[in-house]
Amino acid sequence: MTTVSTKPYLIRAIHEWCVDQGFTPYLAAVVDRNTLVPPGAARDGQIVLNVGYDATHELSIGNELITFQARFGGVAHSLAIPVGNVVAIYARENGQGMAFEVEGGAAGDEDDGAEEAAAPEAGSAEETPDGDSAGAAGSRPAGGRGSHLKIVK
């Protein structure tokens, strides 16, 4: 049996924490040929998605793949994000959560130690392309105030 990384377990943990605390879980991911996201939803090669139960349907956070349906511009889309592409999961309301090293991602520093991650900017995270409750939540995480994310490898 191949050992599964702790990453999907930690993503599920932070997602559950957000939901239990009444926070909105935002998932930041690198968009590449392995991701399925609506055309034009990525910015600078990344996407930030509201993965709360209110904003998604049939959300599944598996050990390899995160899948769900969400509305963009009023149109339902199916999304698929490999766990390996996930850069961060955090609460929109306070930025608390967890960031991960992703090759080619914004957090892709190759240093071996854990580091303080770039925190999503609350402002950019609240932009939505079309005002739907679901969908792309803003641009890629950028350095900002209120950083609570730590990179975990």
Added chain:
Amino acid sequence: MTTVSTKPYLIRAIHEWCVDQGFTPYLAAVVDRNTLVPPGAARDGQIVLNVGYDATHELSIGNELITFQARFGGVAHSLAIPVGNVVAIYARENGQGMAFEVEGGAAGDEDDGAEEAAAPEAGSAEETPDGDSAGAAGSRPAGGRGSHLKIVK
């Protein structure tokens, strides 16, 4: 509603990951007046416990308190560890897991950033006081090879 910390969620996540992967989850905690552990089981103010389902009965990892029963020297004991006292949870087999900042604990560096934590030594972690499958698993975590733990605050 008071916001619960992410810590108990992360402890449950690593515990579940260990169990799913067939690893033995070891929990390191600071022993003080808030903990209930068998007399003499602590070393240097800390205890390392096997919290696998094979080694415990009625294990509950709550948001505030971790409780279970385990055998020490053939005698069943009830244990209670506040989540705040937990220094680390990791797989005995490879040291992978997560470490936390605990005031007064071995990992109690007050630096604000995340850091590489002291990894438990595989050797000391395999000592058991009486050869039971359950119970105190060794001394407090010390710096060692194969460190995979990162401190999360």
